[in-house]
Amino acid sequence: MQAFKNYIRLLYRRAIENGNNEDLFRERDDAFIELMYEIATSLGHGHDRKEIQELAYSPEGWANDEAALRRLRYLMIDLLENRRGLTVTPHFAVAPNNPYPPSPVPTAIRDSETPG
Numbered sequence: 001m002q003a004f005k006n007y008i009r010l011l012y013r014r015a016i017e018n019g020n021n022e023d024l025f026r027e028r029d030d031a032f033i034e035l036m037y038e039i040a041t042s043l044g045h046g047h048d049r050k051e052i053q054e055l056a057y058s059p060e061g062w063a064n065d066e067a068a069l070r071r072l073r074y075l076m077i078d079l080l081e082n083r084r085g086l087t088v089t090p091h092f093a094v095a096p097n098n099p100y101p102p103s104p105v106p107t108a109i110r111d112s113e114t115p116g
Contacts, residue, residue, distance in 0.1 A: 004038075006031045007031040007034075033052050034049070
């Protein structure tokens with residue numbers, strides 16, 4: 001929790017206008033890496049600070065989402081550039097091309113409806 005508080009504190013510290021803010025940015029980066037290390041440790045991942053600093057760690061879900069989006073982009077580009085077709089299937093029964101109306105469907109006559 002302390003790593004989170006330190007990181008938030010550094011995020012709200014204002015940078016000096018037209019000044020050298022390298023120290024502030026370095027502190028922010030270090031605090032972020034420390035926060036990510038604490039989160040990874042609490043989740044049971046064996047990444048050290050150096051791996052996180054070099055961005056060797058990325059959550060698997062992000063990588064999966066990025067791969068899926070990349071595939072969708074390629075498929076959409078192929079579709080729009082007319083290199084791939086779009087299959088359309090009807091979800092309802094198409095009436096046959098018949099000039100005559102459909103034959104009547106017989107209905108059951110109940111005893112009370114019979115004449116007589």
